[in-house]
Amino acid sequence: MYLNETQEQVRETVQAFADDVIRPAAEALDREERFPAEIFDEMAKLGLFGIGVPEALGGPGFDTLTYAVVMEELSRGYASVADQCGLVELISTLLVRHGTERQQAMLPDILAMRRKVAYCITEPEAGTDVSGIRTTAEKDGDGWVLNGGKIWIHNAPVADTGFVLARTDKEAGTRGMSIFIVDLHARGVERGPKEHKMGQRASQVGGLNFSDVRLGRDALLGEAGRGFHMMMSVLDKGRVGIAALAVGIAQAGLEAAVDYAGTRKQFGKPISDFQGVQWLLADMAKDIEAARLLVHSAAVKIDRGLDATRSCSMAKCFAGDIAVARTADAVQVFGGSGYIRGFEVERLYRDAKITQIYEGTNQIQRMIIARELMKKGARA
Amino acid sequence: MKILVPVKRVIDYNVKVRVRTDGSGVDLANVKMSMNPFDEIAVEEAVRLKEKGVASEIVVVSIGVQQAKDTLRSALAMGADRAILIDATSDVNQDIEPLAVARLLSRIVEAERPDLVIAGKQAIDNDMNATGQMLAGLLGWGQATFASKIEIADGRAVVTREVDGGLQTIGVRLPAVVTVDLRLNEPRYVSLPSIMKAKKKPLEERTAAALDVDVTPRLKIVRTVEPPQRVAGVRVASVDELIEKLKNQAGVL
Ligand SMILES: Cc1cc2nc3c(=O)[nH]c(=O)nc-3n(C[C@H](O)[C@H](O)[C@H](O)COP(=O)(O)OP(=O)(O)OC[C@H]3O[C@@H](n4cnc5c(N)ncnc54)[C@H](O)[C@@H]3O)c2cc1C
Ligand SMILES: Cc1cc2nc3c(=O)[nH]c(=O)nc-3n(C[C@H](O)[C@H](O)[C@H](O)COP(=O)(O)OP(=O)(O)OC[C@H]3O[C@@H](n4cnc5c(N)ncnc54)[C@H](O)[C@@H]3O)c2cc1C
Numbered sequence: 250m251y252l253n254e255t256q257e258q259v260r261e262t263v264q265a266f267a268d269d270v271i272r273p274a275a276e277a278l279d280r281e282e283r284f285p286a287e288i289f290d291e292m293a294k295l296g297l298f299g300i301g302v303p304e305a306l307g308g309p310g311f312d313t314l315t316y317a318v319v320m321e322e323l324s325r326g327y328a329s330v331a332d333q334c335g336l337v338e339l340i341s342t343l344l345v346r347h348g349t350e351r352q353q354a355m356l357p358d359i360l361a362m363r364r365k366v367a368y369c370i371t372e373p374e375a376g377t378d379v380s381g382i383r384t385t386a387e388k389d390g391d392g393w394v395l396n397g398g399k400i401w402i403h404n405a406p407v408a409d410t411g412f413v414l415a416r417t418d419k420e421a422g423t424r425g426m427s428i429f430i431v432d433l434h435a436r437g438v439e440r441g442p443k444e445h446k447m448g449q450r451a452s453q454v455g456g457l458n459f460s461d462v463r464l465g466r467d468a469l470l471g472e473a474g475r476g477f478h479m480m481m482s483v484l485d486k487g488r489v490g491i492a493a494l495a496v497g498i499a500q501a502g503l504e505a506a507v508d509y510a511g512t513r514k515q516f517g518k519p520i521s522d523f524q525g526v527q528w529l530l531a532d533m534a535k536d537i538e539a540a541r542l543l544v545h546s547a548a549v550k551i552d553r554g555l556d557a558t559r560s561c562s563m564a565k566c567f568a569g570d571i572a573v574a575r576t577a578d579a580v581q582v583f584g585g586s587g588y589i590r591g592f593e594v595e596r597l598y599r600d601a602k603i604t605q606i607y608e609g610t611n612q613i614q615r616m617i618i619a620r621e622l623m624k625k626g627a628r629a
Numbered sequence: 630m631k632i633l634v635p636v637k638r639v640i641d642y643n644v645k646v647r648v649r650t651d652g653s654g655v656d657l658a659n660v661k662m663s664m665n666p667f668d669e670i671a672v673e674e675a676v677r678l679k680e681k682g683v684a685s686e687i688v689v690v691s692i693g694v695q696q697a698k699d700t701l702r703s704a705l706a707m708g709a710d711r712a713i714l715i716d717a718t719s720d721v722n723q724d725i726e727p728l729a730v731a732r733l734l735s736r737i738v739e740a741e742r743p744d745l746v747i748a749g750k751q752a753i754d755n756d757m758n759a760t761g762q763m764l765a766g767l768l769g770w771g772q773a774t775f776a777s778k779i780e781i782a783d784g785r786a787v788v789t790r791e792v793d794g795g796l797q798t799i800g801v802r803l804p805a806v807v808t809v810d811l812r813l814n815e816p817r818y819v820s821l822p823s824i825m826k827a828k829k830k831p832l833e834e835r836t837a838a839a840l841d842v843d844v845t846p847r848l849k850i851v852r853t854v855e856p857p858q859r860v861a862g863v864r865v866a867s868v869d870e871l872i873e874k875l876k877n878q879a880g881v882l
Pocket of ligand 1: 378
């Protein structure tokens with residue numbers, strides 16, 4: 250393969266961990282909607298959080314391609330587990346790029362999962378259109394006072410620290426937003442109930458309410474008014490991560506479907522002998538490989554400092570779409586069994602759907618691709 | 630204490646092995662290769678001895694093709710300190726036989742002077758179970774094979790061996806060769822930071838020719854065949870019928 254020796258070694262070790270530890274636990278985690286603290290502790294010991302954090306700041310310092318490989322393999326085990334890795338990667342990338350030395354001092358605790366984090370943007374009136382956020386942070390002495398509410402925040406029910414996008418200048422639009430590092434155990438922070446979701450049910454998602462939460466001078470990440478842009482600047486990497494996660498879900502479905510088709514007999518033969526089933530499997534395999542290549546090419550563009558926006562949106566959009574379509578095919582190959590709780594493909598189909606929604610819906614990805622086409626031309 | 634661990638690159642144990650059409654061996658082109666699982670256990674044991682403060686340095690050695698460097702890097706990521714590749718062939722299909730491997734290892738042992746060699750009891754590709762024993766013979770060292778427990782104290786290794794019908798505990802004076810069995814330990818997953826660190830650890834290259842060891846095969850593979858297909862079982866109607874079949878048909882009662 251085109252992965253280098255180190256990337257291949259990382260892939261092998263994460264794959265073994267996912268096969269031995271994550272995948273066998275997924276069914277129960279989904280059923281119980283449980284936060285898998287014990288798996289995250291082991292992952293932290295293996296250095297699977299903050300993959301891109303440089304060695305000087307306590308991480309392993311891997312490139313985006315390696316990160317994509319890790320996300321796919323973890324997700325092949327269980328998407329909820331991979332999503333925690335993606336969340337930590339996003340937050341730690343923000344801290345590495347924009348944090349002060351004092352703020353970066355929390356990185357070791359974040360990478361060790363001693364400090365759980367949340368990335369808090371979405372609000373009831375501001376989903377796709379982030380410019381609609383109403384949460385405000387008003388200057389107060391050397392600090393700020395935070396007021397507002399966030400919904401559907403991954404880790405909100407369990408997190409220690411929130412990275413919260415708030416408006417600091419009501420007149421300045423997207424230039425009037427800033428990111429604050431908020432202690433979620435502080436006075437004035439209230440957590441909403443945990444949501445019960447269709448898929449990725451081990452991920453704890455819920456709301457947060459802030460009423461007169463006092464923030465110190467150190468709470469501001471980067472420059473005031475640059476919050477929206479800082480957030481956007483890590484989105485490319487975030488999209489590669491979610492795209493790789495989607496590929497991992499689809500890959501798990503393909504593996505299950507191929508195994509099942511080889512053993513399930515109808516009409517006196519394995520159903521893999523029937524062309525109708527073979528074509529399903531072939532289409533699954535080719536779409537998954539195509540999605541994987543898109544993900545890797547987007548990752549390599551980021552690593553080489555090339556313009557990656559178009560590629561990242563293509564990867565996220567295509568991988569999410571095929572994850573849904575091809576896990577549906579995996580259900581099809583399983584026949585009635587695929588529709589029954591407890592069969593892996595039934596869960597995979599549910600887990601796949603959100604990959605078309607979060608980290609920018611797939612409509613928005615198409616919008617970005619089209620905008621890039623109009624702006625920079627069809628060749629890129 | 631210094632420990633030397635030989636590691637072999639073999640066909641991955643998850644791969645469904647295919648016999649080459651001419652019966653000359655199994656197909657190794659484009660299949661996933663990994664460290665021999667018994668060697669992984671040997672490396673793990675050495676690393677644990679180092680973590681306990683018993684060992685101070687671990688040197689891993691692989692013999693074969695250039696691609697065995699990947700295997701050495703895995704051992705370095707697990708915690709070995711240095712690696713030596715002995716380039717013995719450029720043909721991925723050529724197996725270096727136990728005697729040649731033992732001779733090459735004995736040259737490395739003479740140069741490195743380890744106190745202990747920990748090796749896998751056998752490689753899962755051709756299951757020879759001979760290299761450790763031959764190496765001990767060539768060196769004139771004591772040996773303890775099939776280890777399921779190793780303790781080092783007062784210049785001796787106390788080794789529990791898995792033998793037919795039970796466990797045997799023996800003491801061997803160091804330096805010695807110990808070969809390890811499956812139940813000795815469970816190898817760790819390597820961490821991402823240790824993979825990064827392994828890239829900076831020294832990997833030295835030698836050649837079989839420079840060590841003056843002839844690696845020409847002495848064995849000729851006459852034929853390789855697939856194992857027989859499993860045949861379907863039969864359903865019995867009652868316990869009595871089962872006992873009857875076990876007695877008269879299978880002859881196991
Ligand atoms: C499980 C889960 C975890 C989440 N985790 C987080 C988190 O950790 N942090 C966080 O901040 N948020 C999180 N979210 C929120 C997520 O990012 C939003 O749900 C997402 O951005 C979409 O916003 P919305 O749900 O308000 O949908 P809407 O924005 O209301 O969109 C509804 C539909 O309209 C379409 N649409 C909207 N605008 C356009 C347009 N201009 N052109 C074409 N179509 C359009 C959308 O594509 C979508 O199909 C999470 C959500 C879920 C379900
Ligand atoms: C919710 C639910 C309710 C149900 N209710 C009832 C009920 O009330 N009564 C009842 O009797 N049954 C019921 N069933 C069973 C249902 O009818 C079967 O699941 C269905 O007939 C498929 O059979 P199967 O699940 O054994 O899949 P299989 O027959 O094993 O099929 C597996 C896959 O192989 C494909 N396949 C099989 N043969 C071929 C071929 N020759 N060529 C191409 N492709 C082939 C199938 O299309 C499918 O994709 C129910 C199932 C479910 C999930």
